[in-house]
Structure formats: structure tokens, C-alpha cells
Amino acid sequence: xxxxxIRVFLSTLAxxxxxxxxxxxxxxxxxxxxxxxxxxxxxxxxxxxxESEIDDENFELGLFAGYMSVEHFGTHEVYGVRAAxxxxxxxxxxxxxxxxxxxxxxAEYVSGEIQLTTDDNRDFVYYNxxxxxxxxxxxAFVTSDWAFNTNIYLLAGGGTVDFFGDKEFALNLGMxxxxxxxxxxxxxxxFQDIMTxxxxxxxxxxxxxxxxxxxxxxxxxxx
Amino acid sequence: MTVRILLCILILCCAGxxxxxxxxxxxVRVAEPYLDLRTGPGRGYPVTQIVERGDWVEVMLRRTDWxxxxxxxxxxxxxxxxxxxxTLDPDGQxxxxxxxxxxxxxxxxxxxxxxxxxxxxxxxxxxxxxxxFTSNLSIEATLGEAFGSTVDFQFxxxxxxxxxxxxxxxxxxLTLGGGAKTTxxxxxxxxxxxxxxxxxxxxxxxxxxxxxQLMARGEYRNTVILTDQExxxxxxxxxxxxxxxx
Numbered sequence: 001x002x003x004x005x006i007r008v009f010l011s012t013l014a015x016x017x018x019x020x021x022x023x024x025x026x027x028x029x030x031x032x033x034x035x036x037x038x039x040x041x042x043x044x045x046x047x048x049x050x051e052s053e054i055d056d057e058n059f060e061l062g063l064f065a066g067y068m069s070v071e072h073f074g075t076h077e078v079y080g081v082r083a084a085x086x087x088x089x090x091x092x093x094x095x096x097x098x099x100x101x102x103x104x105x106x107a108e109y110v111s112g113e114i115q116l117t118t119d120d121n122r123d124f125v126y127y128n129x130x131x132x133x134x135x136x137x138x139x140a141f142v143t144s145d146w147a148f149n150t151n152i153y154l155l156a157g158g159g160t161v162d163f164f165g166d167k168e169f170a171l172n173l174g175m176x177x178x179x180x181x182x183x184x185x186x187x188x189x190x191f192q193d194i195m196t197x198x199x200x201x202x203x204x205x206x207x208x209x210x211x212x213x214x215x216x217x218x219x220x221x222x223x
Numbered sequence: 224m225t226v227r228i229l230l231c232i233l234i235l236c237c238a239g240x241x242x243x244x245x246x247x248x249x250x251v252r253v254a255e256p257y258l259d260l261r262t263g264p265g266r267g268y269p270v271t272q273i274v275e276r277g278d279w280v281e282v283m284l285r286r287t288d289w290x291x292x293x294x295x296x297x298x299x300x301x302x303x304x305x306x307x308x309x310t311l312d313p314d315g316q317x318x319x320x321x322x323x324x325x326x327x328x329x330x331x332x333x334x335x336x337x338x339x340x341x342x343x344x345x346x347x348x349x350x351x352x353x354x355x356f357t358s359n360l361s362i363e364a365t366l367g368e369a370f371g372s373t374v375d376f377q378f379x380x381x382x383x384x385x386x387x388x389x390x391x392x393x394x395x396x397l398t399l400g401g402g403a404k405t406t407x408x409x410x411x412x413x414x415x416x417x418x419x420x421x422x423x424x425x426x427x428x429x430x431x432x433x434x435x436q437l438m439a440r441g442e443y444r445n446t447v448i449l450t451d452q453e454x455x456x457x458x459x460x461x462x463x464x465x466x467x468x469x
Contacts, residue, residue, distance in 0.1 A: 054282055055283070058286060089266065129350070131465075139262060149264075149268065151265075167368070167370055
């Protein structure tokens with residue numbers, strides 16, 4: 001009887017000891033972690049927003065095509081590239097390069113014989129740096145719940161025109177409509193007047209400036 | 224025909240530009256009572272949605288001062304950077320939105336811009352790039368053209384500029400340098416061949432900090448053109464310009 005009692009007592013004790021030591025082992029493990037925190041935990045990952053994680057899309061690059069009315073020469077196709085940097089919601093800077101090839105002057109056309117200049121000089125090439133002002137932001141609704149952001153902007157700048165064997169300074173003024181299709185694509189409809197001095201060869205005796213009007217459509221990519 | 228080719232190129236160019244990568248945007252939590260979301264990146268676009276305090280938004284992209292975000296419900300809209308700066312990042316810290324201000328003007332490293340003005344009576348326009356060794360000293364390369372009634376010029380020059388008070392909003396500077404200038408004579412003159420001469424110049428100017436990354440600039444330059452003739456030519460150049468710094 002005693003033996004049986006001792007055996008039960010001992011086994012209970014053993015069991016109790018085993019479970020408690022096990023539990024204490026676990027506890028002591030947790031204790032050491034609590035009592036001795038590392039000075040710097042190398043595994044801590046800073047989740048904060050990094051500058052590089054926000055995708056800046058302030059530059060715009062694109063191609064344009066349209067028609068240009070070159071004074072004395074009629075209207076011709078014009079092509080070019082444009083690049084813009086958007087400073088803030090109101091202001092942007094733009095660089096343009098465009099080219100139109102014109103035909104004969106009226107005098108050449110009438111006579112059929114004379115050549116006032118070489119064919120190379122019949123390319124109306126211009127480049128300019130322009131300031132743009134977004135003046136009328138808005139939205140164009142295709143359906144009642146599907147809309148594109150738009151902006152009407154004004155343009156003013158200066159640059160160079162290389163035409164008829166002469167390079168000269170040209171002022172440009174214009175306005176346009178930008179429609180943002182996606183986060184990175186936009187289309188524009190732009191009207192610009194590129195003002196030069198009148199060509200001496202074709203002048204009608206008046207010293208005023210020549211207005212070369214162009215209207216173009218462009219597709220641009222924001223990045 | 225050419226129009227069609229151009230269109231094809233455009234379409235090809237654009238085909239690859241879509242945002243392909245699956246959106247894995249960082250998130251921030253609204254800490255103010257609410258965050259206004261507009262339909263576009265500008266004050267002229269209407270507020271059509273607000274995000275409540277404690278809600279998370281995904282930061283998609285940034286255009287000028289505006290940040291496009293997506294709400295937990297999938298609504299997309301634009302919030303101003305100042306409002307976004309009052310949100311909390313996943314660490315619970317205020318979100319850091321980098322902006323450029325007047326402080327950066329003093330510590331700029333690069334500067335680029337364009338100027339227009341008069342050069343020896345001709346209309347001139349040029350573009351330049353500058354690099355600052357210290358906040359006082361910089362080197363600048365300028366490429367420009369000037370068109371007169373009978374002559375055209377093209378020029379390229381290097382200058383060293385010194386600004387004694389870089390911390391001033393209106394910061395005057397001295398410039399000194401040299402380069403080359405090509406002169407082209409128009410058809411109306413007695414036919415003279417084009418010539419390229421060396422130039423040296425000294426000048427005085429002012430940079431005015433405007434806003435953000437922008438400054439205005441005005442400059443006077445006296446350029447001496449080292450010709451083959453007995454006397455060197457001298458000409459004055461006055462320009463005003465607009466520049467950005469980085």
C-alpha cells in the first residue's frame with residue numbers, strides 16, 4: 001500500500017516537475033528577451049515612405065503634326081517634337097522643334113522659270129523655348145461618369161526660325177488644349193503664331209512682321 | 224503618307240508606355256479629420272471625395288504639387304502635397320514629402336536656363352548650364368545665337384562666376400570668361416566669308432530667387448572679340464533670363 005502510494009506520489013511529482021520546468025524554460029526564454037533587448041535591432045525595417053517610391057511625372061515629351069500657314073507660301077504640313085517641364089499646376093516650360101516644307105513663292109509660281117532660292121531653303125525650320133500658363137482647368141465628360149481632365153493653356157516664347165537662307169529671332173504666341181488620357185498619356189490641340197520679320201525678297205514694301213500660324217495635334221508622354 | 228507613318232510611330236511608341244507593373248504602392252494613413260480628394264492635379268478641379276481619419280490611401284504618383292492616391296474602396300483622386308504631409312506613414316511618423324524651397328536655392332549644385340536680350344544691336348537668345356564648386360563659385364557653359372539685320376552670330380563660351388552673397392534672395396554676381404564666336408554675313412552685304420574669332424568677356428549680373436526651383440537672371444556683359452584686324456571689336460550684351468536649379 002505504502003509502495004503504491006509512494007509510486008503514485010513520485011510519478012505525480014515527476015510529472016509536475018517536468019511540466020513546470022518545461023513551462024519555466026519557456027518563460028525564462030521570454031524573460032531573457034524582455035530583460036535584454038538588443039540596443040539596435042538590425043531586423044527593424046523602416047516602412048516609411050521613401051522619396052524614390054513616389055513616381056514624379058513632371059516631364060512631358062511628344063510629337064506633333066499639323067498645318068502651318070507660312071506667310072507668302074500657303075499652308076503646308078508641319079511636324080515636330082515638343083518637350084515640357086511642369087513646374088507647378090499653373091506654369092510649365094516647353095521646348096519645340098518643328099519643320100514645314102513650303103513650295104514656290106507666288107512669283108516663282110506665276111513665272112514658272114525663276115528660282116528665288118534653293119530647295120534646301122524651302123524648309124521652314126524653327127525651334128523655341130516657351131513658357132506655358134495653365135489657365136482653364138476642366139473636365140471633358142465622354143459619358144456622365146467617364147471624364148478626362150483637360151486644361152487650356154497660353155503659350156509665349158522666343159526662338160529661332162531658319163528659312164529662305166536666313167536665320168532670325170522669332171517670337172511665338174499661342175494657346176492650346178491638353179487632354180489627359182491616362183496617367184502618362186495626353187493629347188493636345190495647339191494653335192501658335194510664330195512671328196518673324198517679313199522676308200525682304202518677298203516684302204510688299206511694308207516693314208511689319210510675318211505671322212506664320214500653325215495648328216497642330218500632339219501626343220505626349222508624361223514621365 | 225507621311226502623316227500615316229508618323230501616326231504608326233506614335234502608336235508604336237505609346238504601346239510600350241502603359242504602366243505594366245502591378246500596382247504595389249506605398250500606403251499612408253490619414254491623421255487629420257479628413258483628406259480632400261480632387262478629380263485632377265490642380266485647385267480648379269472639384270473635391271469629389273474625402274478620406275476619413277484612420278483610413279489608408281495608396282500613393283500612386285505625383286505631378287507638380289499634387290499626389291494621386293487610391294482609397295481602400297478603390298476610388299482615385301488627387302491630394303495636395305501639404306495635405307499629404309499631414310498623413311502618417313506605416314511607422315506612424317509624419318509622411319515626408321520632398322519639396323524645393325528657398326533653402327535649396329542657397330545650396331544648389333546645378334543651374335540651367337535660357338536668356339534673351341541684345342548683343343551688339345542684334346537680338347540674342349542663349350541657353351546655359353552651370354555647376355557650383357562652392358556656394359560662391361560656379362562654372363557656366365553658354366551656347367547662343369544672335370541675329371542682326373546684316374550679320375548673324377553664333378557663340379559658345381565658358382565663364383567663371385562669383386557671387387559674394389549666395390544667401391541673398393537678390394544675389395549679385397561677377398562673371399569672367401572666354402569662348403568663340405562665329406560671324407555670318409547676310410546676302411545683302413558685300414560678300415564676306417564667315418569667320419570665327421576668340422572672345423573674352425567680363426560682366427555683372429543678378430540672380431533673383433522666384434519660387435520653388437526657379438530664378439530670374441539679368442546680366443550685362445562686355446565682350447572683346449579678338450579679330451585679325453588691327454583693332455579688336457568690343458560689344459555690349461544685355462540679357463534677361465529664367466533658370467531652374469537642382
